[in-house]
Amino acid sequence: MTLPVSDTLVTYPAAQTAGAAVVLHTEIVIGSQLIDDGQTSDGGKLAVLLDVTPCHPVDAGWPDQGPDRAVIRILAAAGGQQWPVLDCVVAATNGQKLFIGAAIPVSKDTEGWSFVVAHLLPAEAQLPEGTVVEVVVDAGHRAALSAGHTACHAASLALNRAMAPRWSKETRADALGSPDFDAAAIASSTIQEHGSVDVFRLNKSLRRKGFTVEGLTGDLAAVSAAVNATLANWVLAGSPVRIERDGDALTDRRYWVCSLPDGEARIACGGTHVASLAELGGLYVDLTAGEDQGTAVLRMVTTAGSP
Ligand SMILES: [Zn+2]
Incomplete structure (x- = not known):
């Protein structure tokens, strides 16, 4: 005992x-x-x-x-x-x-x-x-979750970039220097096999930070297209992914590091990942506006693979 x-x-x-x-x-x-x-x-x-x-x-x-x-x-x-x-x-x-x-x-x-x-x-x-x-x-299940988790991080960076024009105030920058919409608005993130579902809150607190919510719903097709164009480029570049770690203990800090054409992105992460964006075979998101308990939300479904 x-x-x-x-x-x-x-x-x-x-x-x-x-x-x-x-x-x-x-x-x-x-x-x-x-x-x-x-x-x-x-x-x-x-x-x-x-x-x-x-x-x-x-x-x-x-x-x-x-x-x-x-x-x-x-x-x-x-x-x-x-x-x-x-x-x-x-x-x-x-x-x-x-x-x-x-x-x-x-x-x-x-x-x-x-x-x-x-x-x-x-x-x-x-x-x-x-x-x-x-x-x-179960190595197959693990591989599918690793693909989903890497897809999730890449999609969040591409979304931050597409949302950048909507910020009117200085806000924290993400790993590639774009305003970090993901960090400012994330409500939940769920890694699935070969993909993920992220829910972002479009609430008063986000507006106060300087994000323009007005007109986003009508603009979603253009935002999705911009995100998907970025992701297609990154997958084509075959950007390598690695996990950096301070040690092998459960609570040692670990990072997802991806060498993208736009620079090296480093995100604190305790999950598992693939070794290259090329392994995903394709990567795209689907954005929808909705509501959760009276709060406007944006839902991003990310899928690794071909559409
Ligand atoms: Zn992660």
Whole structure:
């Protein structure tokens, strides 16, 4: 029942989808913080903490990229049983107690706390502490999410550029020097297989920052065309993408870095990515105006692939 005193080491930023690991801690977790997948009885799930993992967890603080699909298996010589990872979430511990997902009460730089990847398995899984296991991620699903996440970042930069004429006041610049519409207006970002859905708030606070909302709805076709022309150029250029990281611990800072024809873009990001925009095969967005609980919103659906 010893909880780890350091962060889980993660290998997914290095594009790993499998690897050996040691079970550091397990405990049954029950509660509303867990996503109900219909597979769990009232017995809860077994949270499994490993020393190192290739499995990308969802972060309750900014849940843009969801969990990897994976299995954890005991080495063949020790029986070879395997269990599905039903969910994989960022958790934290102060050495006394494990807090899962939204239940984490502190921020990531808090002294005395470790941030760990909690693999949630069926409650009946048998994984004594000290067991050597192999974690195997569904590589096809991962590749599709990586394409979607890279597409999302490229689209946000292209959207910022297309929206630049609408700013009347100085605002924070994005990684390529355009006014950062994405940062100023983002409400939610959801990474999907081969794409993403971003929702931006066109509210009073955005107007106050100096963004001109008037006429945007009628102008959406032109904005979409401008975004898509930028993206087509970038894909054609085959811009390389890499993940820079300060270290291999879960909370070490990581960045998406893309060498675009217009300069090198660097965005703080904890997700997974492809190695080049050329891998996407194509990239385009669809913009629609709408409303969410009385607030005008702009919805951007980004798709990697050919239209
Ligand atoms: Zn990201």
